[in-house]
Amino acid sequence: MLAKETNAIHRQRRKSTASAGDLQGGMIFPLHRTTTGMLFLASLPDPELRHCLDRDPEGGGARRRNLLQDLGHVRRTGFALNRHRSEQGLVAVGVSVTWEGSDLFADISVSFPSARYDEARLAWYASVLRLASTELGRRLVLPPESTSARDRQPMR
Template identity: 55%
Template sequence: MIPGVMSAVHVRPNALKMPPSYAIASVDHALKLAIVLQLEGSLTVTAAAERLGVARSTAHRLLQMLVYRDFAVQDDDRVYRAGPVLGPAAHPPSRTAELRAAALPHLQRLSAALDESVNVSILSGDTTRFIASVECQRVLGVTTREGMVFPLHRTTTGMLRLASLSDPDLLEYVERHADTRRSGRRALLRDVAQVRRAGFALNVERSEKGLVAIGVPVSWVGSGLVTGLSVSLPLVRYDERQLDRYVALLRAASAALSRDLRGHAAHATSF
């Protein structure tokens, strides 16, 4: 087993994400709230409404349904928290919430600079979980990744993690998770080698057909979270000649976010 990577979460390793033909907004909203509760620990009705972009009455009904089904509980102070169905989160909720709050201003600036959708994700077991996204304003763009979960080898943050492993641990992961065909294993090892050389990850249709992502690591020493910052865009708009620009802007945003996170940690320890 890869050190620090659990195998309790099982995701179909070769399944691309495909949005449903007839999405049900209320179900999607409820699932998003459940994910936020598990990752961040608590929500008020007002905060839930803001996160979903819906009326407070709608957010209240969604949260009440989560309580009814034990996905949430409500405290005496009327704050909603993760219920018994969700179980303990893989990461300290306070750290995840802190990361999301610190990342959002950087995501907004980065999305404006690139005119594309951008994301922050963390490792969760042997998967990557997206905890914050800012969508671009283009008609043809990548929708929010927030709350979505993929195997490591399907995301840029996961590929960065795989690139940091020793060769034996990497080979073990490849045998357990990569495409069962020999060509799939060779392709993954080739891509990981490229990540090691370049210091960033390029994901061409690994997570979704027609989607390209470019990602860099975010340094947050002592947090216990392995974090990555990425831009996602349609394959038809990807221009390889712009790759250096994408990476430079991502690295600048990552460095700025890392500084903010260190500043938050220093401020917290001063009290």
Template identity: 45%
Template sequence: MDKPLKTPPPYLVRSVDHALRIAAMLQLEGELTVSEVAERLGVARSTAHRLLAMLVYRDFAVQDERRLYRAGPVLELAAHSPSAASRLRAVALPHLHRLVGVLDESANLVVRTGDTVRFIASVECAQTLRVGSREGMVFPAHRTTAGLLLLAELTDDELEEVYAADRYADRPEERPDLAALRADLARVRRTGFALNQGRSERGVVAVGVPVRDPGGTVLAGLSVSMPGARYDRHRLPSLVNTLTRAAGALEADLARPA
């Protein structure tokens, strides 16, 4: 059996969670101000300042002469390598906000690295019962909606390489059933979208479509997530249509010169 997707620990340390989210933002996006961090986390500027001060103290962040924060020595690779994910996220955010405005459900943008995916952008809806932000978090690719979309682009040989048995020698229980996974990926290729009903988290439903570059290569997965109690299968065609239009608009923006 696969392990369940990450769930918050029973005693969530909010300050630690905030600090880790800031580190992920700095790594993915580059420079940020105190106000930007405060807005993204939904905390006071004084709280954001204290969190950033601790990250600076531990070398996860540095502050320059413009009073901007960026990745520090611990995140040095990200600090010196402008990331394509940073531009992808920046271009995608307005589209995620529009999706949330139309559907009133949380929206995400996800990229793949090997057998994992990272949520590089996440916008929560305003409903009291909602799926929370996953921004900066990393999950097994085969357990997520966007992960299925990204894995569906691989050939059989490439899929075998990603999930080679020797890579899982010390954690065989985490290796997916490749026959079942291939069947799932064939369905994604046939329909052009991915539907995840409790695959990653019990009680959560997600629907996603791919985001492609001008050459047709899939760059990311665009998805919306909602509590299962609010999902209506009769809405699926409408959800896919709305997501497909949003992905097309995002692709058009990405095709423009930076």
């Protein structure tokens, strides 16, 4: 997911992962209910974050305090954990992807049915995602005419 606009768009569109029989074309979530959205909000400078939260009808009182605590955790740890924020029964872990010379926002995440999520492995999930994020960011900087055979190999 790439996002650049912060003032007008505070929601994220996600294609449905439901069965083929489900005709749902997509779901719209407030940013604070998704892994990508939490990473994006945590990346904002405090004044811009406050501006976004002030415009959110769900962003007042205890919810705002809880969200700010959650965003502080994302900033400290470098990963976001979505435990049933967007959907019951879904857990996702994600990290941001950055690369030199770009002001775009991107992330990489994995999601699990909650029954398969192992909280004891959270640090490991985040570590693997950070490694993948670093490699992806490095490859996004390389010019297309790079002559290194290693750089032309798909990520494994």
